[in-house]
Amino acid sequence: MFLPAGSQDETGVLISNRLKASETFRQVVEKRNFKAISTPVVEYANTFTNEIAGMDLQNMLKWFNHEGEIEVLRPDWTAAVARAIAKQHPSFQKWSYQGSIFRNDKDGIESRQAGIEIVHADQFLGESECLLTAVQYLNTLNIDQYVIELGHTGIFETIIAPYSLKEAQEENLRIAMHDKRSDLVEQIVEEEGLLAIKDQLIQLIDAYGSKEILSTYHDLWHDQAELLKILNHLEQLIHLLEQTGETEVIVDLGRVKNLPYYDGIMFRGFLTSGGSICFSGGRYDKLYKQFKQETSAVGLAFDVDILAQHMVTEASRNKACILASPKTHAIAESLRKELPEAIVDIQYDVQADGMYDKLYKIIQENNQYKVVER
Numbered sequence: 001m002f003l004p005a006g007s008q009d010e011t012g013v014l015i016s017n018r019l020k021a022s023e024t025f026r027q028v029v030e031k032r033n034f035k036a037i038s039t040p041v042v043e044y045a046n047t048f049t050n051e052i053a054g055m056d057l058q059n060m061l062k063w064f065n066h067e068g069e070i071e072v073l074r075p076d077w078t079a080a081v082a083r084a085i086a087k088q089h090p091s092f093q094k095w096s097y098q099g100s101i102f103r104n105d106k107d108g109i110e111s112r113q114a115g116i117e118i119v120h121a122d123q124f125l126g127e128s129e130c131l132l133t134a135v136q137y138l139n140t141l142n143i144d145q146y147v148i149e150l151g152h153t154g155i156f157e158t159i160i161a162p163y164s165l166k167e168a169q170e171e172n173l174r175i176a177m178h179d180k181r182s183d184l185v186e187q188i189v190e191e192e193g194l195l196a197i198k199d200q201l202i203q204l205i206d207a208y209g210s211k212e213i214l215s216t217y218h219d220l221w222h223d224q225a226e227l228l229k230i231l232n233h234l235e236q237l238i239h240l241l242e243q244t245g246e247t248e249v250i251v252d253l254g255r256v257k258n259l260p261y262y263d264g265i266m267f268r269g270f271l272t273s274g275g276s277i278c279f280s281g282g283r284y285d286k287l288y289k290q291f292k293q294e295t296s297a298v299g300l301a302f303d304v305d306i307l308a309q310h311m312v313t314e315a316s317r318n319k320a321c322i323l324a325s326p327k328t329h330a331i332a333e334s335l336r337k338e339l340p341e342a343i344v345d346i347q348y349d350v351q352a353d354g355m356y357d358k359l360y361k362i363i364q365e366n367n368q369y370k371v372v373e374r
């Protein structure tokens with residue numbers, strides 16, 4: 001029997017790591033006063049594809065229901081949580097969730113996320129709390145080899161704003177920037193007659209690295225108030241992270257939004273070995289416009305599958321086997337307590353050597369049963 005492309009089975013350590021990552025997440029966010037929320041796996045496509053949320057239906061797992069409406073398997077938590085809490089009283093700000101999302105533009109169709117969303121809070125408070133929760137969670141999981149990257153949708157958007165690009169061309173340019181394809185950026189800019197910003201965009205592609213890069217851009221953008229404001233904002237967040245710990249922070253000024261609803265700061269966590277993205281998030285105030293709310297909204301989600309692959313597994317426990325028979329099986333069961341530290345299996349026969357660290361047999365002594373090493 002085969003599985004559809006993108007679906008996969010899992011066994012052993014990966015599962016226990018994932019469960020541990022989930023439980024740790026639950027504890028960390030509960031202690032930081034997040035309230036758990038869960039939304040159904042099946043939703044109307046419109047929750048994600050409406051004009052404001054803007055996600056692409058093409059990448060969703062979808063079907064028609066009996067009323068002819070398109071339903072999907074949850075492709076994104078952020079839009080689902082926004083739908084769910086839009087009706088809630090705005091006094092509560094901090095939400096957390098855990099569960100799968102399904103999209104066929106990712107490596108596997110299903111990926112497990114653990115995330116937080118902070119709504120109606122002061123902007124800097126929300127962003128700081130997102131980043132500091134990420135730091136605390138990764139520390140608690142003993143993952144210390146990572147880098148936090150900060151970006152901002154406003155840089156690219158401000159630069160192209162004076163030119164009225166068609167939506168499709170704008171998106172192509174965004175994708176070329178996202179992929180850091182200077183050849184494509186050059187081509188699109190020339191086709192669209194945007195020569196005035198050609199050099200600026202090409203230069204931005206390489207504008208990533210440690211915070212020192214910010215001072216170069218302070219000079220370059222000295223007369224562009226909007227862009228200077230963004231640089232100051234990034235600096236403020238870097239300063240906060242520096243004050244609270246040893247976290248390595250980089251900036252990518254050429255970063256463009258990877259989700260259509262982002263408008264503002266964007267953050268990602270990269271694991272140093274291998275470079276996988278372990279969390280991703282950003283500001284998305286505009287998503288709430290669909291509910292006629294002008295508010296602040298920011299969040300991030302961890303890729304729990306990636307975390308599970310990179311968690312250091314604890315030294316595994318000793319594996320013991322008590323050899324029994326149908327007649328002594330009940331006795332063997334009662335003798336498990338004599339081996340409290342080990343993983344204890346009961347078998348009638350052990351075929352392969354090396355399956356267990358120790359083999360025990362049952363003996364009777366003074367009318368008492370006990371296990372002794374064989």
Ligand SMILES: N[C@@H](Cc1c[nH]c[nH+]1)C(=O)O
Pocket residue numbers: 076077078079115116117259280281282283284298299300301
């Ligand atoms: N939903 C985003 C993560 C996020 C949470 N909040 C804001 N952004 C993602 O799947 O990448």
